[in-house]
Amino acid sequence: MMELDLDTVSEIRKKAVEFLFEFGPKILGALLIFIIGRIVIGFLIKTIDKLFVKYNIDASLSSFLKSFARAILYVLLFITIASNLGVELTSFIAILGAAGLAIGLALQGSLSNFAGGVLILIFKPFRVGDTIEAQGTLGSVETIDILYTKVRNFDNRVVTIPNGALANNSIINLSEKPTRRVEMSIGVAYGTDLKKTRQIILDILKKDERIHADPAPVVLFTSFGDSSLDLSVRCWADAGDLWPVYWDNMEALKEAFEANDIEIPFPQRDVNHYYPEGIPAAKVKGDSEGSQE
Structure with a gap:
């Protein structure tokens, strides 16, 4: 293992001291600029935010401008730090431009997002x-x-x-318009009096003050279902009341149907069992019981 003589050690120590005296203050200065710069940027962003609130700037624009301002301020901070470290501004701008071009090609998606x-x-x-x-x-x-x-x-x-x-x-x-249409799908059993059912539904809807009178609520017969006559109930309410109106009135309609003996159907199927000979099982059972008598 090679040993360093005293002259070499002295020379290294001398170079290290010269480096510290030459670049130490710049590095400390750059660190101090970074710390102070972050504090200043935070203060400026808060000030901008207060101004936006004071002058009632649109929240969407406010959020975008604050993000953009923060990015610009940090770029200026790093340019200041580079200048303090002795990097020539013209060279730094040239390097930044070349880097910007490379980054721009690499981050086309981000540029698309910015434009968006x-x-x-x-x-x-x-x-x-x-x-x-x-x-x-x-x-x-x-x-x-x-x-x-x-x-x-x-x-x-x-x-x-x-x-x-x-x-x-x-x-x-879903928020651009102040009102929304509430639509409820309801099925009633075949044989139900549709005029009576329609009137019951409209009476329930009239009791809800959140439902608008204009346009007026409507009850439309939409289709013959497999097990039901299908109705579409449509009314209008403020956008913020959409789901409360839907939930409350669906429950109220169920209770009204039960009180007026209106059947709410469910899917049903008739199943007939045939023996291999094609004779219905019910007929075979009946013949068997008759023969036993």
Whole structure:
């Protein structure tokens, strides 16, 4: 094993001391700039958020702009750190441009998501707080960021959807209109008086103040089912009352049918058993009982 002589050790120590004196302050300065920069960025984002709230800026636009501002501020912070470490700004910008081109080619999907976010903010197919159905997800929009939109579904799971996919595919916005149509499918037994049934249903719906009088509720006979006469009950309510109106009135209609002896049918089948000779089992049993007499 090679041993270092005293002159070599002294030279290494000298070089290390020179390096620390030359670059140590720059590294400490860069670390200090990073810490202070993060604090300043956090303060600026909070200030921007307060201004958006004060001037009642749309929540969708607010979320997008905060994400974009945070990204720009961090880029400026890293440029400042690089400059403090002695990297020439022109060289750094050239390197950043080349890296940006390479990253842009590698992250075409992300650029598509960014463009999708801009389109969502311009055309506003939905806003933060709306209930939407898109990409196989049904839920409430929580945030619209520069690349992704977060949707919280009704079992409290958050689904992150790329903005590009949202901008280029169909979206069902369940909150855009203030009213929704409630539709209930009901079956009654064959032989039921449909006029009487229709009146009972309408009377139940009139008792619910959440149901709008205009358009008026309707009860439509839709089809002859296998075991039932099928009716479609349609009425209108505020969007937020859709499911409570549905659940409450389905239960109320069941109780009203029971009180008025209206039968709610269930599927039934008649099964006839034949012996191999083709004679019905019931006939064979009857003949057997007759012969015993």
